Amino acid sequence: MKKVKSSILALVLGVLTSMIQVDVEENDYFPMELSEYVVFKYTDTESFVKNIDLKEKKLIGGKEYSVRLIQYSWGKNDTAYFRTENQIVYYYDNKSHTESVEIPKDIKVGMTWTSTDKAWKYEITSTKAKLETPVKKYKKLLEIKATQLQNRDKTKLAEYLNYYKKNVGNVASVTNGKLMTYKLEKKP
Numbered sequence: 001m002k003k004v005k006s007s008i009l010a011l012v013l014g015v016l017t018s019m020i021q022v023d024v025e026e027n028d029y030f031p032m033e034l035s036e037y038v039v040f041k042y043t044d045t046e047s048f049v050k051n052i053d054l055k056e057k058k059l060i061g062g063k064e065y066s067v068r069l070i071q072y073s074w075g076k077n078d079t080a081y082f083r084t085e086n087q088i089v090y091y092y093d094n095k096s097h098t099e100s101v102e103i104p105k106d107i108k109v110g111m112t113w114t115s116t117d118k119a120w121k122y123e124i125t126s127t128k129a130k131l132e133t134p135v136k137k138y139k140k141l142l143e144i145k146a147t148q149l150q151n152r153d154k155t156k157l158a159e160y161l162n163y164y165k166k167n168v169g170n171v172a173s174v175t176n177g178k179l180m181t182y183k184l185e186k187k188p
Helices: 002-019
Strands: 037-042 048-060 063-072 077-085 088-093 098-103 112-114 120-132 137-148 159-165 169-175 178-183
Touching (some): 037 169, 120 169
Antiparallel strands (some): 037 048, 077 088, 120 137
């Protein structure tokens, strides 16, 4: 009888423990919370993109996401959803209604993955990349190549190199060998 009670108690504690949300350590390359907003400037124009942390959470499919408003200087707005679990950064894609990995946990050069909807392929091409933008020189960057597989996102280019700095997040994107966007150090 004691064994049965112990088993039931262990089962109940296991269920209760799984119901408690545990704060996990964030991925160093993708801070979940922004201190207000981050602005990315387009290199060839006066255009910019502003990422605003709305400091709110949204429950999608039973998972809690941080919500970011993406404002484009040409008047378009979008919403992005991110979450971290076990140091893996996930994003929720509004087009396909699926969750995919943004940045994996165990970062290794050569590691590849595909978005859940098979629209994008990602590859870690460097963990020591260097990059110079008009406002800053960076080193020891995580470089992730994103390749569009289905031409689903017609307004986006076929391939990007995205750069991330530890404890900072995304700092720039390059396409066709040319700097496309970069993070402004001071807000306009």
